[in-house]
Amino acid sequence: MTVTVGVDVGPTSTDAVLLDDTRPVAAVKVPSRPGDAIGSLVAAVEELPAEVRARAVTLAVGLRVAARAVTERSGLAQVGVLRIGGAAADTVRPLFGWPQELRAAVCAGVANVAGGSGLAPLDGAPLDEAAVAAFGAGLAGRAEAFAVSSVFSPADGAQERAAARILRERAGPDVPVLLSGEIGALGLIQRENATVLDAALCVLVARVADELTAALPGLGLAPGAGVLVTRHDGTLMSLDYLRRQPGLSLGSGPACTLRGAGLLAGVGDAVVVDVGERRARVGVLSGGYPREAAPGEHIGGVPVILRFPDLLTVDAAAHRDIAEAADRMQPAAGRLPVVLVGGGAHRVPDAALPGCDVVRPEHGDVAGAFGAAASPVGGSCERIVRRPDALDAVRDEVRELARASAVRAGADPRRVRTVLDPEEYVPYLPGAVLLRARASGPPAPL
Secondary structure (H helix, E strand, O other), rough: OOOOEEEOOOOOEEEEEEOOOEEEEEEEEEEOOOHHHHHHHHHHHHOHHHHHHEEEEEEEEEEEHHHHHHHHHOOOEEEEEEEEEEHHHOOOOOOOOOHHHHHHHHHEEEEEOOOEOOOOHOOOEOOOHHHHHHHHHOOOOOEEEEEEEOOOOOOHHHHHHHHHHHHHHHHHHOOOOEEHHHHHOOOOOHHHHHHHHHHHHHHHHHHHHHHHHHHHHHHHHOOOOOEEEEEOOEEEHHHHHHHHHHHHOHHHHHHHHHHHHHHOOHHHHHHHHEOOOOOEEEEEEEEEEEEEEOOOOOOOOOOOOOOOOOOEEEEEEOOOHHHHHHHHHHOOOOOEEEEEEEHHHHOOHHOOOOOOEEEEEEOOOHHHHHHHHHHHHEEEEEEEEEEEEEHHHHHHHHHHHHHHHHHHHHHHOOOOEEOOOOOOEEOOOOOOOOOOOOEOEEOOOO
C-alpha cells in the first residue's frame, strides 16, 4: 500500500490529506500564513496523524506562489528578453501589450537580432552572434535571467541553444537562460511571453523549491520521501522540472481541484463548482482531466500560449451567477452532474442549481489537496509536420518525446502511458499539421 500526503496551499487556508493508495485516511484545514507558503504547508502537514504520515513516500504540493507573484507584480526577476528573427519578426516588438507595471517589474532590456529557424533547414537565416554577445555583455550584472525566443524554434532550436551559450559566456554561467523552444508552441508572441514569465519566475520558484526541500526532513514522512508539485493540466512534476519551467505551475490550483472533485465524486465527466470564501470557480472535467480553455489565455494581463483549465469565476455569494456559470459550462448535448466542492460549498443549496444533478462528495472541502495527492506525473510534446507523408514517423517521435517528458518530470518509466490528441491543421501554414501527445504515470519508486 502506498501512502501519499497531498497539500493545497491556498490564499486563505491550507488543506492537507493523507491517502492510503486512493483511500482518504485523514484531512485537515488550517489558516494560511500570508507570504509564507512553506510555513503554511508545514503547519498543515503537522496536523495529520503522525503514525500514518511516517509511511508516506510522496508529498504532492499545490503551490500558488507563481500566480500570486505575477498578479501582485512582486518577487519577479529582471529579465533580458532576446528575440531571434530580425526585421522579419519586428512587426510586434517584444513585450508589446504588457501592463506597464508588469513590464517595469520584469524587463531588464530587449533586443531583436538577425537569425531564425524554419520548418526546413534551408528556410532559416544565420544567427547574428556578435549582436547576441553585445546584448549579453550589456546586461551583465543587471539581468537576473534571460528569455530567448527564435522564429520556428519548436521545429529547430539550434539557434536558441547557441544564443544561450553566448549569453552565459558574457553575462555569467550562473544566470538562468530559458528557451522558448522548450515550451513547444509555434506562435512566436505568446511563446515569447510565456518564456519571459518563466524567466521572471525562475529565481522565486528556485527559492521556494529550496525551502521546500529543506523543510522535507522535518515533516515526519518516510525516509527518502519525494516531492512533486502540481501543474496546469492536473498532473504533477518534480521540483527540478518546476525550476526549468515555472510557468507550468500557473493555473495548477484550479486544475487539481477539478481532478480532486471528480475523483472524490467517482465521475470522470462533470461540471465542477469550487466555492471559496469570496469567489466561485466553475470548470469542466472531461475524461478525468480539466477541459482546456481555447487559445488566447492571459496571465496577469499577458497573452500566453500555455494551456489552462477553462474556468468561469463569479461571486461566491451570488447563487444565480453560480447557476448561470454552471449552465454555460454544460456541453451542447446532455447534462453533466454538478460537483460542489470547496470550503464554501455548504453555503450553496441544491435549490440554487435547478435541474442539476448535484453531487457533494465527502472531503469536498479539501478537493485540491486530494487532487494533488491522487494525480499522476505528467508530460507532453507538440510538433509541427509540414509533409503529410512524414506523419507516421513523427507520431511515434511525439509519443516518445511526451513519454520522456513525463519521465523527466518524475514518472515511473515502466508505467507511463501516452495519448495522441486529434491532429490539427495549422491555418497559416498550408499542409502543416500540429501533433500533440500527452503522457502520464505514477511517481517513480524511491
